[in-house]
């Protein structure tokens with residue numbers, strides 16, 4: 001089925017009550033039954049039946065069906081945040097004594113969650129590439145977790161090669177596909193087992209919702225829905241699901257605009273003398289560009305630049321000097337944002353993480369590219 005159709009209409013072929021074009025928001029925490037026998041049957045099948053909001057809800061269910069279709073997954077389960085989805089997905093697959101391989105750089109709190117799991121006897125190893133995976137894999141390794149593009153430097157991994165290697169070693173693969181959205185990359189079709197997303201970024205698109213999703217085969221989603229979803233309580237609300245459904249309606253047109261503006265801004269920065277390097281996989285100069293073009297159908301607008309300075313003061317002055325980009329942590333909304341991770345941590349922590357002082361992350365929003373380029377050009381004057 002066509003992605004644009006899924007975003008606009010899947011599950012909504014019949015007009016809603018009174019001819020409404022938007023689905024009703026089922027703001028009911030509880031659903032009632034005609035008999036105890038009916039309630040009992042529903043509780044036994046609570047990942048599919050509407051019993052209580054912390055299990056599932058019809059509005060959330062509609063969003064789940066759309067997201068499963070976009071990821072070409074049998075099923076999807078939505079959560080109250082991306083971290084809710086990531087922590088549930090990982091912990092549904094490991095037990096005490098198991099080991100996890102983390103390929104490339106991943107979102108900071110994901111690594112923090114893996115560290116947290118150490119107190120339950122689950123260990124992990126960070127590796128840079130498949131050769132290092134081969135060295136680090138051990139009999140207790142169960143899971144390979146990764147992002148492509150990777151976090152902060154946007155390195156590309158060959159999805160078929162990673163999934164094939166993991167399968168050959170009996171590992172389950174989990175991939176965070178937030179950067180690409182399900183429109184630009186479909187990891188399950190390349191052999192990845194489970195995909196996770198933060199829906200707080202492009203899927204929502206308006207910086208007015210926090211949510212997450214895990215998508216994959218029913219054999220992995222059903223146990224996770226019945227156990228981790230119910231017990232951790234990171235439930236998605238129907239009101240938030242309605243916001244993400246609204247975000248999906250315009251996702252194809254927004255992503256085309258994000259791609260165009262992101263590439264225009266990245267190309268400008270690549271040619272600027274105050275910039276050492278631009279980490280955007282959509283630029284032909286990026287080392288992973290060829291592989292990216294083979295497995296992705298587009299590029300989103302989150303990338304990083306390495307400024308030609310090692311002075312915290314100069315980097316800070318550059319960010320403070322921007323008039324249209326706003327300073328903030330998230331990304332994927334209509335608004336352009338910047339952040340310099342090195343300036344938010346102590347120098348000793350920065351050095352351990354290996355983040356250059358001059359690394360600045362840009363999330364290009366939907367403002368005109370020319371305005372954003374002019375803004376960056378003015379602020380970079382202080383460095384050049």
Ligand SMILES: Cc1ncc(COP(=O)(O)O)c(C=O)c1O
Nearest residue numbers: 081082083107176178198200211
């Ligand atoms: C790549 C990536 N994955 C997951 C998350 C977590 O999502 P959430 O903030 O919805 O919990 C984020 C948040 O910034 C992220 O950047």
